[in-house]
Amino acid sequence: MTVQPQQATTVPVYEDDPGFPPQVNMPVPHPVPQLDTQPFPTAIAETAPQPDSAGPGTEAFRYWVAADALSRAAQTWGPLVPAGTHWHPSVGRSLTAHLNAGDDLNAFYDRRGLWFFRRTVAGVAVAACESPEVVEHETGHAVLDALRPQLFNAASAEAAALHEAFGDISALLSSLRLESLRIAVLAETRGDIEQSSRVSRMAEQLGWAIRQGHPELVDRDCLRNMANSFFYRDPVLLPPIGPANTLSSEPHYFSRVFSGAFLKIVAGIFRQQDLHDQAGLANAAEIAGQLLVDAVVAAPVVSAYYAQVAGHMIAADLRRNGGRYGQSLRSAFIRHGILSLEAATSITEPQVARRSAGMAEATPGGGDDQGLMAVTIHGATYGVAQPLTLSAPADERRFGIAGSDPAGGSLRPADPERVATSYLEDLLRRGRVHVPEEHRTDAAFVDDNPSRLKTHEIARSTTGEGLVLVRRCFD
Ligand SMILES: [Zn+2]
Incomplete structure (x- = not known):
């Protein structure tokens, strides 16, 4: 046989x-x-x-x-x-x-x-x-x-960081689709999902590998951890890079403010489920993911973008769930300074209804530059031979809300031009921009490490005169 x-x-x-x-x-x-x-x-x-x-x-x-x-x-x-x-x-x-x-x-x-x-x-x-x-x-x-294709070229540290947070949230929600991991994380955190766990710790092995050469750049047990207490600062005021235990404007590091709040939101929604078992955790993850999708589709890409996405998550919960998870959302965003106390309490049902009235239903996609603002700056300051155009975040906010000032009250969002130029300067200081030789001035700062991944490049404008800053990739 x-x-x-x-x-x-x-x-x-x-x-x-x-x-x-x-x-x-x-x-x-x-x-x-x-x-x-x-x-x-x-x-x-x-x-x-x-x-x-x-x-x-x-x-x-x-x-x-x-x-x-x-x-x-x-x-x-x-x-x-x-x-x-x-x-x-x-x-x-x-x-x-x-x-x-x-x-x-x-x-x-x-x-x-x-x-x-x-x-x-x-x-x-x-x-x-x-x-x-x-x-x-x-x-x-x-x-x-x-x-949201507009985020790809947006010259904004906060928009880039939201992309990184979305990546880590993608890993968290994908892990929580597995019953085995839901059971494991409930055991590891004894039901308190906002604690550090196997699913909040991102990329343990990659973190270990980077730690061998640069121990200051990663957490001690992973690459990044969504269980964190980083409090919002306007990224235009932060250094371009810093050790992993500090906040900098580098998008992966700055993303932790938002992803930290998101983990607390999943934990809060889970506490509100009828059953505190693995099925209840699956529900909580899906509800939180849905509110985030609704919010990124609807929120305009502006400076203080975190606050806009946060506000739109609260609005989405009012629309979808009658505000059932409002306290969990407000609490997480307040604890991370993404919304000031006054901003968090200002998003009410009548305000959401008023702001949404007469507005077209938000749709995904759209033109790559839709809603962004072209800002042309003097290239020579940055070692670039011609005028340089940046896609700055837009000016118009849906909810007049902002992040927390650590000293109390609300921060005033930086103007779009300052957001865009500070973003460009940070990219150059981190050596992340490819500037072709023909576009450089004699005094241009050139990154001396050719192996460093260039996420952006300076290219000839295809629509107007001069040069533009374009993104190549998100790493
Ligand atoms: Zn990434």
Whole structure:
């Protein structure tokens, strides 16, 4: 009698992250993932291996971990976005992931796809695509770009940081889709979801790898933690970069103010569920995700953008749930200074009704520069040979609200031109802008590390005169 080989129906995967040595996680069997699902079809550039039981360290294993995470992130956001949402047009029909894009400890989204890098550190092969949290973070950038393409080029630290927060929130919500992780996090936090846990700690292995060379740049047990107490400051007043235990305007670091509030919102909504079990946690995560999607679609991209998104989440809860979760939302945004006390109490049902009256229903997508304000500055100050145009955030706020002044009361949001120029200056100081030689002045500051990822470039304007600052990618 012969035994026919059977096609495996499961693949072994990591559910959130490989973990860092020696606290590595055990692979868990998952059903073979489906990538080509609506409204967010995904694909992988490399050829699919047989779904066999290949373990950690093999290319087959990395493929299935990445596929499982891509599919989970797409299915996390799919049901929450408005009908008709699709990837940004330059992405094409499917979002394609490239699992071996070169040597680095990083990954990025660039409107052509997702790119994952790898490097061996202290004898450990660290492949970004082998961390579901990293894959779900990058997929989050693509989802937000589908909903709000204006954020891609917006010259605003707060808009860029909201993108990073959305990436980490994408990883959190994707993790919370798994019953096994919901049970694990309820046990680890004894039901208090705002505590540090396996799902709040982002990218433990990548964090470990970066820590070997730059211990000050990451948390001691992960890359970033959504369980944090960072209090809002206007990013134009912050240094461009700093150690991980301080707040800086660098978007990944500044994102923690918003993602920290979001974790508290999930925790607060969970406390309001009838049952404090894993099913109640699944509900809470979905409710919070829905309010965030509603808010990013509706909120204008302005300076003090966090406050606008926060205000629109409170408004979305009034509309969808009759304000049932208003206290959880207000409390989280106040604790992180995203809304001042006066701002948080000013968003009431009559005000929301009045502001929404006569406004078209918010729709996802739209032109890349829709609602942004072109600001042209003197290039020479920044080592650029011609006038330089930046896409500054718009001027008009829907709710006249703002973040908290640490000294009390509300902050006055910086004007759009100051937001845009401070953003450009920070990018240059961090060495993140590619300035082609022909556009430089003799005195231009040139980053001396060619291996540093350039997230932006100075290019010739396609519509007007002079030069423009354009984004290449979100890492
Ligand atoms: Zn990112």
